[in-house]
């Protein structure tokens with residue numbers, strides 16, 4: 001099969017431009033405008049994540065991927081919608097559920113998949129694994145395995161941008177479970193106090209492992225968690241990529257405008273277990289099936305494309321085919337890439353002073 | 354070509370499972386995400402979803418089959434346009450992908466059985482120290498000023514902030530209050546609130562923000578009011594600052610200094626009096642410095658700020674007000690990882706760091722009165738640990754006493770003893786003796802506190818014991 005150049009599907013983020021003057025009025029209310037081209041691109045990016053994750057799940061099943069592997073299936077609209085509103089200078093950081101974020105940041109699927117298999121061709125030369133991958137070049141700062149740690153770290157990235165006087169901002173993604181960590185509020189406080197350019201994206205997929213938001217959170221409306229710091233929060237339908245993008249655009253304008261941090265709570269859902277070995281006994285099959293049938297973010301865009309925007313089945317088929325070949329190339333690359341050399345055991349502990 | 358569907362591993366340790374239930378039958382069209390079957394392991398029952406699109410050609414494993422090995426073909430999928438005739442002569446087993454490391458390898462890889470993948474090496478990845486005898490120090494005739502340790506540390510920060518725009522200081526009370534121990538005196542006035550930043554009382558949070566800022570290209574100096582409070586931040590120090598370079602395959606360095614008073618203070622009780630040197634010294638990816646005098650403190654703090662790695666810089670509150678002659682040249686920097694012989698001697702080696710170097714020097718004076726000529730070594734850096742200097746000294750004196758304020762178990766003395774045993778066993782005329790803080794939380798009462806800490810008498814007694822002179 002012909003090798004498909006990766007760059008065909010990885011969206012190149014907009015080059016930085018001065019943010020257009022824009023009102024920060026509620027994002028969710030009005031129907032976001034879109035075009036066929038835009039929606040095809042969003043469709044392609046979400047589909048790439050979905051197919052990539054399915055492939056990762058399959059390869060895990062074959063014993064090619066070890067340890068923990070947290071799939072992003074169901075949540076694709078969140079990262080794709082947010083990233084569509086950023087520029088290539090903006091910094092991104094997230095948790096261990098990070099494969100989708102890396103693809104949306106323009107990282108190569110080959111390098112991501114090869115890291116999952118622990119091979120030399122992986123982004124961390126096989127030394128990080130599924131939960132710990134980075135690309136300085138793409139401004140993706142990980143990939144963090146300690147629940148909540150990415151929130152102060154992402155706030156620190158915003159601190160650095162403000163200190164340097166750049167107009168880049170930082171986006172820290174974290175889960176509903178992480179939203180209960182103390183360090184999150186320490187970071188909120190300092191970010192608001194120092195007016196740091198950071199967007200906190202809470203991916204509320206309703207569960208932290210087996211614990212539902214209702215069972216863990218005294219204030220389950222996570223968008224309100226910044227209220228006492230004066231951080232505005234908006235709740236967004238995280239299964240609707242256009243709503244996510246619209247909300248992100250407003251947040252970007254607000255944060256880049258020097259007003260300090262903002263919280264976006266994305267109501268989303270993960271279809272798979274917490275990690276590969278989670279039988280998901282804490283929720284009913286009906287609940288999962290209903291979400292998939294009625295709220296699927298990719299199917300929603302597909303229907304819009306085939307309906308109002310008059311895309312043809314063939315156009316979508318072409319994208320499906322393209323994405324499929326990228327993913328199978330990545331799987332092949334990840335299996336053929338050699339294991340890291342034994343000498344790598346001792347490298348990268350310290351930077352040569 | 355038909356595609357075999359293989360028995361998946363559903364957890365890192367699964368080797369086989371039961372095919373509990375088929376949810377599809379031959380002829381069914383399936384697409385990615387459709388549930389194919391349920392598989393039972395010893396832990397759970399889980400659904401298996403299709404990854405590819407196609408039509409189920411045949412089911413190879415019957416419903417209810419137990420002990421189905423991971424990666425065994427369980428069904429065959431026909432691709433678009435194929436019909437059952439495609440199955441003729443198709444060998445699902447051979448058609449399966451051949452993963453490099455199969456599931457059994459994964460399950461077998463228990464640490465105990467793991468074959469060494471590389472030749473054993475020295476315990477640290479970083480070079481411990483070069484073997485040169487040359488001891489880095491102030492050149493003869495260099496200009497000095499007699500200043501306190503407190504001022505020396507401030508001058509180091511001031512000079513480095515002048516030298517490099519991305520160096521900044523953050524911590525509790527470091528700016529307007531001029532430092533809880535007045536170490537940052539004058540810095541706010543000189544550099545302004547952009548670079549000298551008072552934080553709220555949130556060690557975990559501001560340590561994380563500091564590490565994030567270092568990832569983002571700045572060089573933070575993070576002051577802990579004391580290292581006792583850094584316990585709240587230790588997750589970011591270890592998990593975020595120390596490990597990320599490795600986990601990123603070398604992409605994400607973290608140039609940051611965590612500094613503040615460490616070790617026993619005076620009469621503040623157990624929660625405010627502890628030496629953390631052994632804790633940080635055990636972590637690959639960190640450097641740990643614990644100077645004694647103001648000259649080395651200034652030159653090493655400058656080295657720490659310039660270092661591209663996370664450095665833990667352990668100061669001592671009791672010493673802040675003492676004065677030493679300190680180099681005025683802003684380019685005088687000492688290398689991290691080098692110990693110094695601060696008093697040459699021939700009969701016994703006394704090794705300490707931070708405040709215990711002073712105690713060892715006192716002990717050496719007393720020993721001299723009794724005719725024992727002690728050599729005193731100031732470790733200066735705890736990680737990398739300068740084994741070479743210590744081994745050289747022990748080869749000369751054949752006896753060694755280690756001194757630290759921290760607890761005896763798994764302390765720096767334990768590490769030094771092990772290294773001397775490994776690297777200089779044949780030169781030892783007596784077992785190494787450890788003098789440490791006693792194995793209790795620090796008491797408040799004046800008499801008990803004194804008893805809990807290493808004093809020069811303890812060092813003298815230990816030195817005599819290894820010299821068999823009593």
Ligand SMILES: Cc1ncc(C[n+]2csc(CCOP(=O)(O)OP(=O)(O)O)c2C)c(N)n1
Nearest residue numbers: 097145146147175176177178205207208209
């Ligand atoms: C400090 C810490 N505690 C516990 C864990 C184990 N753990 C990993 S993920 C997780 C649940 C987090 O849920 P959430 O923040 O909602 O993110 P999601 O997995 O839903 O994306 C837990 C408890 C951890 N990694 N770190």
Ligand SMILES: [Mg+2]
Nearest residue numbers: 175176207208
């Ligand atoms: Mg969650």
